[in-house]
Amino acid sequence: MTETQAAERIQELTRLINHYNFQYYQNALSEISDYEFDMLLEELMKLETEFPNLQAINSPTRRVGGTITKTFPTVYHTYPMLSLGNTYSEEELREFDNRVRKVLEGDFEYVCELKFDGVALSLTYENGELVRGVTRGDGTRGDDITANVRTIKNIPLHLQGKDFPEKMEVRGEVFIPFSVFDHLNKEREDIGEALLANPRNAASGTLKMQDSAVVAKRKLSCYVYSLLGEKLGFETHSETLEALKKWGFDVSQTYRKCNTIEEVLAYINEWESKRFELPIGTDGIVVKVNNFAQQEELGYTAKSPRWAIAYKYKAMNAATPLLGIKYQVGRTGAVTPVALLKPVQLAGTTVKRASLHNANEILRLDIHEGDTVFVEKGGEIIPKITGVDVSKRVPGSMAVAYIDHCPACGSELIRAEGEANFYCPNEDGCPPQIKGKLEHFISRKAMNIESLGEGKIELLFDRGLVRTPDMFYELTFEKLLGLEKVFEDEETGKTRKVSFREKTVENMLNAIEKSKEIPFDRVLFALGIRFVGNTVAQKLAAHFRNIDNLKQASLEELVSVPEIGDRIAFSVQHYFSKPEHLEMIEKLRAQGLQLELPEKAETGPTSDKLAPNTFVISGVFEQFSRDELQDLITRNGGKIVSSISKKLSYLVAGDKMGPSKLEKANSLGVKIISEQEFLKMIE
Structure with a gap:
């Protein structure tokens, strides 16, 4: 394909992908299947790889991220991002209305919008193209996070239409939907990571991540609510909301124009309980004068506009007796306390339990047996205990003591220094850990063995047919046919029966056989090594290429991989130090599972400019990831080594390089070069 042909095809693919994105996010229409969409995106990525000079700054491929940002430049806002005055009472809202009426002559109207619990963001567009995304910061200046903003799929990279x-x-307001937040926390719990506190904090932290590829996987969303600029040609705020939607932005359609303060109050009352039906958190209502000329007439105070106010809902809470605490054991051995409560109505749902997170939280709350506790359901779906009604405490009641032995297997619990959670160390003998690892192994992001749900795993475990992942591949039609078990749901008390009929068994065995095609990085993730999530597994697989290199890797070699710290490295080494794990891996190998990545195809021209020099790469770089630098070195005749010695030719030093490596290189007289100096070597 010539460059001219490639440019035409890239332009057409970009148009199609942007069109399908607009239809999906603005009109809720899926005009093509996910597979067909992915194929268009993959074709575009391949063309841009072959013709890198043709990649546009706002190409749809930027959605997947990949940019490493070591610092976020400070940007001054053209228009200050002011905060709004807050109120929790109807009386103060009426006072706000009276102040507005004293200034304005004649009729006016308000626009009421839900106040979403997210992170404020400023987006600048020039000639319809996104050029900058900036955080609120202190209201006067914020951080330029454009690379991360480009990964948010419902923020248009270029606008629809021409007007x-x-x-x-x-x-706009960037947020993480409840379903995504719950999924993120489930994944973190699954690999032994500390849980994210709430969706807002998670969104804020995600926006400031250095690797935009990780940001893309967090599935952030954004609702926009304001348009600013010179000579925009609109008379009212509601007109700009309609225009923003037409140009491709996601505008929440929950806003309403109100002619009187009574209509405003009716809107507030309507959403007080209705807001809990939304897929994201909202903690109030923003009330704005609709007409821009009237907004100018009302003006501003030093900190906020006089034409707008935020009404904040009080958090929904209730008091209910604590019936007991149940301790749940996850697949990594983390023990989580769950408060069992006398059922209480809260925000339209019956609450029976609430997470207590860890031993530190129980101590902080000073919970005693039989206490009446306060349960709150604010901007989140999952209820939380916020305190204790000490006035109702039974005299002489004992403070809740966190258990010191595993509730499932009796092993003494341990807590690593600096960690909040207690763990059961009996990872290969504790039933809930074993079953959790088996469920993780067959999950969709791991081996994707369909037809094996939670009840079926428990049945196979109880019958002694599957205790380790390799045993899935030893199952036969004869072993499975006719197995059945009745399970009782402890939450509802209802029973259900799991039966292995002929068709069920056939589907299971076919899915198990098909899983042998799953690539190495997902097999590595499926093994369930603590702290090795999906992204970490991909980085380890890409770096070491096969299971043998990984299990033999030294601590220094492991931490040389981008984003792999001591904690992950120690966990990987601990996993491969166990003979039973090595034996299981050999059984998986014998069954035909993919324990290595295919050989890399050449991705560009090669030379011997760097031969026979050896290189160590350390730190974060501006133009390339560490994997890309390694590829450049090997394609130009150089050799990557893992440790610094007198024989080392060059240390390529990036930002945040470990001080020990720098000190060792200096003491041995190793030449230290920057990213720019390295690039000059291969020009």
Whole structure:
């Protein structure tokens, strides 16, 4: 394909992908299947790899991330991002209305919008193209996080239509939907990571991550609510909301125009309970005067506009007796306390239990047996205990003591220094850990063995047919046919029966056989090594290429992989130090599972400019990831080594390089070069 042909095809693919994105995110229409969409995106990525000079700054491929940002430049806002005055009472809302009426002559109307619990963001567009995304910061200046913003799929990279201003600024709220947040925490719990506190904090932390590829996987979303610029041509705020939606932005359609303060109060009352039906958190209502000329007439105080106010809902809470505490054991051995409560109505649902997180939280709350506790359901779906009604405490009641032995297997619990959770160390003999590892192994992101649900795993475990992952591949039709068990749901008390009929068994065995095609990185993730999530497994697989290199890797070799710290490295080494794990891996190998990545195809021209020099790479780089630098070195005749010695030719030093490596290189007289100096070597 010539460059001209490639440019035409890239332009067509970009148009199609942007069209399908617009239809999906703005009109809720899926005009093509996910597979067909992925194929278009993959074709575009391949063409941009072959013709890198043709990749546009706002290409749809930027959605997947990959940019490493070591610092976020500070940017001054063209229009200050002011905060709003808050109120929790109807009386203060009426006072706000009276202040507005004293200034404005004639009729006016309000626009009421839900106040979503997210992170404020400023987006700048020039000629319809996204050029900058900036955090609120202190309201006067914020951080430029454009690379991360480009990964948020419902933020348009270029606008629909042609009637948009030449330059404009759009304000919005970035958030993580409840379903995504719950999924993230389940994954973190699954690999032994500390849970994220709440969706808002998770969204804020995600926006400031250095690796935009990780940001892309967090599935952030954004609702926009404001348009700013010179000579925009709109008279009212509601007109700009309609225009923003037309240009491709996601505008929550929950806003409403109100002619009187009574209508405003009716809107507030309507959403007080209705807001809990939304897929994201909202903690109040923003009330704005709709007409821009009237907004100018009302003006501003030093900190906030006089034409807008935020009404904040009080958090929904209730008091209920604590019936007991149940301790759950996860697949990594983490023991989580769950408060069992006398059922209480809260925000339209019956609450029977709430997480207590860890031993530190129980101590902080000073919970005693039989206490009446306060349960709150604010901007989150999962209830939390916020305190104790000490006035109702039974005299002489004992403080809750965190258990010191595993509730499932009786092993003494341990807690590593600096960690909040207690763990059961009996990882290969504790039933809930074993079953959790088996469920993880067959999960969709791991081996994707369909037809094996939770009840079936428990049945296979109880019958002694599967205790380790390799035993899935020893199952036969004869062993499975006719197995059945009745399970009782402890939450509802209802029973269900799991039966292995002929068709069920056939589907299971076919899915198990098909799983042998799953690539190495997902097999590595499926093994369930603590702290090795999906992303970490991909990085380890890409770096070491096969299971044998990984299990023989030294601690220094492991931490040389991008984003692999001591904690993950120690966990990997601990896993491969166990003979039973090595034996299981050999059984998986014998069954035909993929324990190595295919050989890399050449991705560009080669030379011997760097031969016979050896290189160590350390730190974070501006233009390349460490994997990309390694590829450049090997393609130009150089050799990557894992440790610093007198024989080392060069240490390529990036930002945040470990001080021990720098000190060792200096003491041995190793030449230290920057990213730019390295690039000059291969020019």
